[in-house]
Amino acid sequence: MKVSFQNVSKQYKGKYALKNFTTELSEGVYGLLGANGAGKTTLINIFVGILGGDNGTVLIDGQDAKKMGKDFLSKIGYMPQYPIFYRDFTVMDFLLYMCALKGIPAEQGKERAFDLLGIVNLLDAKDKKIGALSGGMRQRVGIVQAMLGDPKILILDEPTAGLDPSERIRFRNLISQFAQGRTILLATHIVSDVECIAKEIIILKEGALITQGTTDVLEQSIYGKVWEVTTNAKEAACLSNEYYVSNMKQQGENFSVRIVSDSSPAANAVKASPNLEDVFLYYFRGQ
Ligand SMILES: Nc1ncnc2c1ncn2[C@@H]1O[C@H](COP(=O)(O)OP(=O)(O)OP(=O)(O)O)[C@@H](O)[C@H]1O
Secondary structure, three states: OOEEEEEEEEEEOOEEEEEEEEEEEOOEEEEEEOOOOOOHHHHHHHHHOOOOOOEEEEEEOOEEHHHOOHHHHHHEEEEOOOOOOOOOOEHHHHHHHHHHHHOOOHHHHHHHHHHHHHHOOOHHHOOOEHHHOOHHHHHHHHHHHHHOOOOOEEEEEOOOOOOOHHHHHHHHHHHHHHOOOOEEEEEEOOHHHHOOOOOEEEEEEOOEEEEEEOHHHHHHHOOOOEEEEEEOHHHHHHHHHHOEEEEEEEEOOEEEEEEEOOOOOOOOOEEOOOOHHHHHHHHOOOO
């Protein structure tokens, strides 16, 4: 399934939250990376139809999403940034309720809910009240409700917010599992959420698409702008005041300082292989 965004824009009080956003997505996971306020939620809300854009079009396999009506809704699964759950519902009752809203027949919905709860390892919690679940379990219920209608497009807005590292890894693996045969757009400001699983990364800054490509391509694009300097504590402190430091590690008496800079930060600086965090820092220096 092809999703094309063509010049999608949104302004608030004369300021662009999203500016001429244009790109094309096909099957696979797309990581939408940006700092706070970059426009990720605005893009997603326009995409799912919660928010009207000022300009632009979203096409699904060449068809205008706005004119597709129910057909569009049957193609998408959406997990919002702050999902609102009915805390007194049990997990299963909530999922059956969501099936009813999505127009999925009860028997079929129940079967699907069972299958999905099995995949996300929540079958034992199906009769628990949502209010009694941990944050990670609730996020997993969130992705199950998004997957109920077997959507071809899955949109996830900051799905790992508030999760501990093991829940975050578990969630990431789930997304990879669900990616087969689907287009997944995952918005986050956490690089590790998408670094290993995304087919492509889209970097959004101040509402504009800054760059898009595979992790390798984005990393290569800043080759020569990431440096390692091994130095003493005093010099390391000076470097971190003067430059954008993506990592600093103490090694005995010395420090190994990783710096993102257009030019060499020190006489003994050596070029390092960029990673995606360096790319993020390169584009969001000073933010
Ligand atoms: N309802 C609104 N009224 C005014 N400005 C808004 C509104 N919604 C968003 N904005 C502004 O639009 C810009 C983009 O916001 P958006 O929420 O899309 O960013 P984001 O990348 O999702 O950020 P975060 O990671 O913090 O959720 C920000 O400058 C924000 O302040």
